[in-house]
Amino acid sequence: MKALTAFAACCTFTLISSPLLAADDDSCKTVRLGAVGWTDVVATTAVAAELLQGLGYETTQTQASQQIIFAGIQKGQVDAFLGYWKPIMDDNIKPFLDSGAVKVAEQPSLNDAVAVLAVPSYAAEQGLKTLADIPRFKNQLEGKIYGIEAGSGANTAIQKMIDQNRFGLGEFKLVESSEAGMLAAVGRAVRADKPVVFFGWKPHPMNLQMPITYLTGTEGVFGPNDGAATVSTVTSPDYAQRCPNANRLLTSLRFTSEQEAALMQPIMDRQAPEKVAREWIAANPQAVAGWLDGVTTVDGKPAAEALTATQ
Numbered sequence: 001m002k003a004l005t006a007f008a009a010c011c012t013f014t015l016i017s018s019p020l021l022a023a024d025d026d027s028c029k030t031v032r033l034g035a036v037g038w039t040d041v042v043a044t045t046a047v048a049a050e051l052l053q054g055l056g057y058e059t060t061q062t063q064a065s066q067q068i069i070f071a072g073i074q075k076g077q078v079d080a081f082l083g084y085w086k087p088i089m090d091d092n093i094k095p096f097l098d099s100g101a102v103k104v105a106e107q108p109s110l111n112d113a114v115a116v117l118a119v120p121s122y123a124a125e126q127g128l129k130t131l132a133d134i135p136r137f138k139n140q141l142e143g144k145i146y147g148i149e150a151g152s153g154a155n156t157a158i159q160k161m162i163d164q165n166r167f168g169l170g171e172f173k174l175v176e177s178s179e180a181g182m183l184a185a186v187g188r189a190v191r192a193d194k195p196v197v198f199f200g201w202k203p204h205p206m207n208l209q210m211p212i213t214y215l216t217g218t219e220g221v222f223g224p225n226d227g228a229a230t231v232s233t234v235t236s237p238d239y240a241q242r243c244p245n246a247n248r249l250l251t252s253l254r255f256t257s258e259q260e261a262a263l264m265q266p267i268m269d270r271q272a273p274e275k276v277a278r279e280w281i282a283a284n285p286q287a288v289a290g291w292l293d294g295v296t297t298v299d300g301k302p303a304a305e306a307l308t309a310t311q
Helices: 002-017 039-054 066-074 090-098 121-125 131-141 153-163 179-191 244-252 257-268 273-283 285-291 303-309
Strands: 030-035 058-063 080-086 110-120 144-146 173-175 198-202 212-214 228-235
Touching (some): 030 039, 039 058, 039 080, 039 257, 039 273, 066 090, 080 244, 090 153, 110 121, 110 179, 110 257, 121 212, 131 144, 144 179, 144 198, 153 198, 179 198, 244 285, 257 273
Parallel strands (some): 030 058
Antiparallel strands (some): 110 212
């Protein structure tokens, strides 16, 4: 864990001067993380995994749809998921929350997210600024709205609008794809200087790669405030009691959209997420110090001392 050297000294005083939690029992030594195929979730999950491994834990990752991950937590197959986008995933997580099968961390890991339909800014300049504007551009859009993976909360919201003919979208078709597939379609439209409507979100390097305008006038379809969102960690309901130390780390993670975009870009450029995470951790010791306050190694030793000793 050479990348952890840079922040170890920064963290030492904070960790030693803070009350330490009891060490987790043997059942907590492997932390099973769930992840959807969104680059921001891949990135933050990689950061969490690198820190946990530096503290002596083993980690596994299961990449699947939101519903499968929530079901995995319910069945005791997954311990934590760092990618609950609220409100876009609300419908998918609601049954699990209602039954007490999952627990959402009290504080979000990201507060300044956005998730709503978007267009390249040149399309907005042409008058495509709200959901109600979309039908006027139907021919230029070829009657398509580009979403992400099947079963996602975003696609559910888009398809519901189409089915109910909200905003006059009844004749449109939702194109379901992966994040990469959707962005490839958007890229083709941009190169041809054509309007395109797609599901956009922040944090994401797409916001750095091209001028994007997020559509307004959504009337609560993507939550209040035209797609304003938060991202939170979800765990099994008893995880904090069974594994207080690992839980403390996982629920203490805090990011800004700018930090996540910086993590995501090299991953999208095909660098290994674990390598990107290690380098980011080394470059951001102050951020990491706050996350590790009161956290120990898997066997109860101060985290910063243990991380320094592994160099």
